[in-house]
Amino acid sequence: MSAALTRTEAEDLLYREALLIDTQRFAEWLELFTPDVEFWMPAWRDENTTTEDPDRELSLIYYKGRRNLEDRVMRLTSGLSVASLPLPRAVHQVTNVLVLEADEAAATVSAAFTCHRFDVRMNRTDCFFGRYEYRLVLLEGAWRIARKKITLLNDTIPTVVDINSI
Amino acid sequence: MDVTQFVDDRPADGVFRVNRAIFTDAAVFDREIERIFEGGWVFLGIASQAENPHDFFTTTMGRVPVMVQRDGAGTLRGFVNSCPHKGARLAQTRAGNARLHVCPYHSWSFDSAGRSKAVKSQRAGCYSAAFEQDDHGLAALPRFEAYRGFLFGSMAADVPPLADYLGEAAKLLDLVADQSEEGLELVPGQVTFTYEANWKLQLENCSDAYHFTSAHPSYIRVLERRQQELSADVVASVWENSDYWKEEAQGVAGGSYSFANGHVLNWGIFGITPAIPLYESAGALAERHGEGKRDWMFNMRNLTIFPNLQVAENASSQLRVIRPLAPGLTEMRTWCIAPKGESAAARRQRIRQYEDFFNPTGMATPDDTVSYENCQIGYGGTVEPWLQGYARGMTATVEGGNRFSELLGMSPARSVLADSQLCDETLFHSYYRAWAQRMAGGDAA
Numbered sequence: 316m317s318a319a320l321t322r323t324e325a326e327d328l329l330y331r332e333a334l335l336i337d338t339q340r341f342a343e344w345l346e347l348f349t350p351d352v353e354f355w356m357p358a359w360r361d362e363n364t365t366t367e368d369p370d371r372e373l374s375l376i377y378y379k380g381r382r383n384l385e386d387r388v389m390r391l392t393s394g395l396s397v398a399s400l401p402l403p404r405a406v407h408q409v410t411n412v413l414v415l416e417a418d419e420a421a422a423t424v425s426a427a428f429t430c431h432r433f434d435v436r437m438n439r440t441d442c443f444f445g446r447y448e449y450r451l452v453l454l455e456g457a458w459r460i461a462r463k464k465i466t467l468l469n470d471t472i473p474t475v476v477d478i479n480s481i
Numbered sequence: 482m483d484v485t486q487f488v489d490d491r492p493a494d495g496v497f498r499v500n501r502a503i504f505t506d507a508a509v510f511d512r513e514i515e516r517i518f519e520g521g522w523v524f525l526g527i528a529s530q531a532e533n534p535h536d537f538f539t540t541t542m543g544r545v546p547v548m549v550q551r552d553g554a555g556t557l558r559g560f561v562n563s564c565p566h567k568g569a570r571l572a573q574t575r576a577g578n579a580r581l582h583v584c585p586y587h588s589w590s591f592d593s594a595g596r597s598k599a600v601k602s603q604r605a606g607c608y609s610a611a612f613e614q615d616d617h618g619l620a621a622l623p624r625f626e627a628y629r630g631f632l633f634g635s636m637a638a639d640v641p642p643l644a645d646y647l648g649e650a651a652k653l654l655d656l657v658a659d660q661s662e663e664g665l666e667l668v669p670g671q672v673t674f675t676y677e678a679n680w681k682l683q684l685e686n687c688s689d690a691y692h693f694t695s696a697h698p699s700y701i702r703v704l705e706r707r708q709q710e711l712s713a714d715v716v717a718s719v720w721e722n723s724d725y726w727k728e729e730a731q732g733v734a735g736g737s738y739s740f741a742n743g744h745v746l747n748w749g750i751f752g753i754t755p756a757i758p759l760y761e762s763a764g765a766l767a768e769r770h771g772e773g774k775r776d777w778m779f780n781m782r783n784l785t786i787f788p789n790l791q792v793a794e795n796a797s798s799q800l801r802v803i804r805p806l807a808p809g810l811t812e813m814r815t816w817c818i819a820p821k822g823e824s825a826a827a828r829r830q831r832i833r834q835y836e837d838f839f840n841p842t843g844m845a846t847p848d849d850t851v852s853y854e855n856c857q858i859g860y861g862g863t864v865e866p867w868l869q870g871y872a873r874g875m876t877a878t879v880e881g882g883n884r885f886s887e888l889l890g891m892s893p894a895r896s897v898l899a900d901s902q903l904c905d906e907t908l909f910h911s912y913y914r915a916w917a918q919r920m921a922g923g924d925a926a
Contacts, residue, residue: 356842358670362574366670370829373670373817375842377833380714386703390844395699397855398847437677437854471812472674474854475847 320422320451320458326412328451328458329426333407336479341388345381349454349461354378356465356481365466375467376478387478398475405432405480409447421461424449428465432480441473443480482512484917489867490910495875497910498867501860504679509920510808516919517788518543519636522646524790524802525549525559527818528630529666530576535593538576540814541804542636547622548572549632552594553580559625559634560595565617575671595619629658630665631790650744652891653784656777657792659770660759661820667800668817668832674841675812676850678857680805683813684912686849687783687791687801688737688747691873691904694728696852700838700845716833719796722756725749725781730901735781737874737908738886738893743787743915745908746893748780758797758827758834759820773888787915792818796838796845797831809857815839871913874905 328347335344348354356376357365366372378384391399411427429444450462465481487509489498503509523542526549530538537550539562548562548571564571564584571582571591581598583590590598597617600606624635626643631654633643644651658665676683686692694701707715720726725734726749735749753763757779767775781795791801800818805811817835819828838845874897883896897905 358672360669360671361576370825370832371669373668373672373832374836375672375840377836378714380712382710382712382714386706387844389706390699390703393699393702395702396844396848397696398851399699436851439677470673472672472841474674474676474841474850476842477847481842 319417319419320414320424321417322412322414324458325414325422325424325449325451326409328460329409329412329424329447329449332460333409333428337406339402339479341392345384345388347460348381348384348463349452349459350381351379352381352384352460353450353462353464354384355463356467359470375470375476376465376481384478391477391479399477401435403432403434403436403480405430420453422449422451422458424451428481430480434474437474439473441480442469443476444468445481482920482922484921487920488913488917490914490917497871497875497907497913498869499871499909499913500866501863501868502866503916504681504857505808505860507808510805512920513805513916514543517916518805519545521637521640521919522624522633522635522643523788524786525632525634526802527665527667527800528557528627528632529664529821531557533578535580536576536578537572537593539572539574540802542622542634543805545636546570547634548619549625549634550579550593550595552592556594557625557627557632558595559622559632560619561622563620564589565620566600571619589617591619595621629654631658631786646742647744647786648741649892649894650740650742650746650784650786652889653744653746653782654786654792656774656782656889657784657794657798657818659774660762660766660778661822662769663821666819666821668819668828668835670817672815672840673812674815674846674850675806675810676853677809678811678850678853679808680803680811681912681916682853682856683791683801683803683811684785684788685870685909686853687785687793688745688908688912689904689906690726690735690737690747690749690899691906692849692852693726696848697845699848703837703844716830716837717756719751719754719756719781719834722754723749723751723781725751726901728901732900733898734901736883736885736897736899736903737905738882738891739878739895739908739911740893741915743785743912745785745787745911747783747905747908751779751781753779758823758831761824761827762820777885777889785912787912793839797835799835799839871906871909874899874903874907877903877905878907 358373369377407430415423426447445468446466448464452461487500487503531551534553546562548560566589569586588601622634623638704718704721708721738746784792789803793799800816802814837843
């Protein structure tokens, strides 16, 4: 007998996702996403609104399908990207977790994040912050991420922002 | 300033070298701001950023905050975005619509033609006759002109007309503007990033064919993976549907053109491929403009209009505005530029291709900007101050154009026809000759 997703379960998944990406356990991180995941970080249209239609407006990142995230991980770990060597040290704080709607099969969750990143290469620390919106689904007995929308509030990018610091 | 200490240009000896100090020296930087960014034509934006009556957008020229505003009758003008009263920045946003701008500090107001509307409590102000006779409107930019919707301004009044400044390079802006009869637009969503290195590194990298296979192998590997497992999840790559740039490619692959005043183009032959969003218009464009010009629209083209505009049409289509902030700090404002009226599918393809390649959150640009930062660090090494990065193509560059520029009726100052391995560096000479010309000469007394 399954039940609707609780806030504790949502927090558990979101915190685990943060730990996996922060500790560079990329294969396990990828497993948290469904094969058809939508991974989206909109750009800003003006001072107050982000872009809303990824087909007609620009996003900072937009992917449909986990294989695109696999490509990003491959690039990060390939040793072929000077921007990714060495990988920055980062830690995510995920807070303000709210389950907005939930049933036995799916849930919508919102959260806030800050990510502190230390760029070892440049001896430089940056902080990125914003909000997450998740669509979670129960897949083969485990909650998985079917959609993740990242609203990055400080969007003047200091040289580079990759999937490991948002 | 004696510019020969920064640019060693001796064509008869086969020597062209640039001194590392050009990227790091504070006095050089200050003079660049004064002579180049506040002393001549600078790109401001495109007309569609202020499409309707009373629309405006803001930008900068060197240190000068600028507002470009369309008035109620449709005329575009450029102003210093600063209240004449106390100097406060007037328009606060990147863009907007305002019949009236009211300064948030003391409520002086201005109409959309920049004229003073009201000085708050003017009659009670006990002003002198001299003040009453003053113009209290916004200061217009000394020069403001448009070419095919590309808007330029100059803080110096004594500059040649814009058409003369652009010269033959204007025909390369035509290639962008003519892709749709309806004109150009910027896809909603501006992306801004900074990098901790000199602005001229961006100038050079856009024109640098030599770095592509060295700096972007991780991106190229991703494209190869996608090509092997094509599905609806991944977007077709222009690069993977063309071979001209690959190190093993044979034959004429493209080359470079250099123009007066520091404008340059680095280009390559992509061919008419469905991987390019413009493919749906290939037939119509050939009918309208002839096959030669149509084929040019499908070529890889990285265009720089000196000093701060770049239009890169390679993996997708990008408009970039370069803003120097300090010798070792640069701001880049970037947009996806696109022909108006293209199909929803073409627009979607263009956007997806853009994000992966051009964004600072994508898979290519960070490997460029991090390399700029590595250069900036390396410039500290002044044991041998002269850089060796301006020498490829020295025996290939010829005066005038070639059979490809003839297709556009275009007469560049110099050209190089190249295979994939040549990767001309002589096009950078055009930047630094224009740079030296602007920087040289006596200081104002």
